[in-house]
Amino acid sequence: MTTVVLGSASPARRRVLRDAGLSPQVLIADLDEDALIDEMGGIAPAEVVTRLARAKGEAIVSSILSDGDPGFADARADGVVLTCDSMLLLDGELSGKPHSPDVAVARWRRMRGRTGHLLTGHCVTRLRDGAAVASVADHKSTQVHFSDVDDATIDRYVATGEPLKVAGAFTLDGLGGWLLDGITGDPGSVIGISLPLTRQLLARVGVDVTDLWT
Incomplete structure (x- = not known):
C-alpha cells in the first residue's frame, strides 16, 4: 500500500486526513518561511502559498530520500508526500501566523465584520523506488466572513493563545469558530487541507485516493 507522509506540524491537518480515512506519517519541514516570502517579491498571493x-x-x-531513516523506508519505495501552506488575504495583504498577542489583536480589529480569503497552497509529490517521480501543486481559496465582535471578545480570544499559532489568527474548528459568521467554499481548506483538491492532485501523480483509505 502506498504510504502517505504529511509534511506539517498541524494537528488539524492530520485530523482532517485521519477522519477522511488516511493514516499519514508526519515529518516537519525546517524552512524559514519569512525569508522565502521575501525572496518571492511581488508575485500573486495564490502563487506565494503554492510556492x-x-x-x-x-x-x-x-x-x-537522503537520510535513510528506516521509519520512512516504505515511503521511499512507494509513497506520496502532502504539504500545505495557508495565509489570509485581506486588503491585498497576506498574513500568516501572528505569533504575538499585539499582532493578533490588531489583525482581529481589522478583520471583524469583514470578509477575507483564506488561501491554502497544496503540493503532492510521488515517490517510487527511492526517487521523486512526479510533483504537482495548486491552491484553494475560501471566503471567510468574520463576525463584528467587540474589543473585549477579541481580547479574550487572543488571551487563549489559539490565534497566535494559526494562519490568519483564527480557526474554523476551534474557539475561533464562534467568531465567524460563515464561510463560502471548502471548509477543509480553511482548517488546513482541502480534500477535493488533494484528491485531484493525487490523481495527477497516478494515485487513486480510495487506494489510500485504511
Whole structure:
C-alpha cells in the first residue's frame, strides 16, 4: 500500500486526513518561511502559498530520500508526500501566523465584520523506488466572513493563545469558530487541507485516493 507522509506540524491537518480515512506519517519541514516570502517579491498571493507548499514538499522529500531513516523506508519505495501552506488575504495583504498577542489583536480589529480569503497552497509529490517521480501543486481559496465582535471578545480570544499559532489568527474548528459568521467554499481548506483538491492532485501523480483509505 502506498504510504502517505504529511509534511506539517498541524494537528488539524492530520485530523482532517485521519477522519477522511488516511493514516499519514508526519515529518516537519525546517524552512524559514519569512525569508522565502521575501525572496518571492511581488508575485500573486495564490502563487506565494503554492510556492511555499512546494518548498515544504521539496524539503520533506529531500529529507526522506537522503537520510535513510528506516521509519520512512516504505515511503521511499512507494509513497506520496502532502504539504500545505495557508495565509489570509485581506486588503491585498497576506498574513500568516501572528505569533504575538499585539499582532493578533490588531489583525482581529481589522478583520471583524469583514470578509477575507483564506488561501491554502497544496503540493503532492510521488515517490517510487527511492526517487521523486512526479510533483504537482495548486491552491484553494475560501471566503471567510468574520463576525463584528467587540474589543473585549477579541481580547479574550487572543488571551487563549489559539490565534497566535494559526494562519490568519483564527480557526474554523476551534474557539475561533464562534467568531465567524460563515464561510463560502471548502471548509477543509480553511482548517488546513482541502480534500477535493488533494484528491485531484493525487490523481495527477497516478494515485487513486480510495487506494489510500485504511
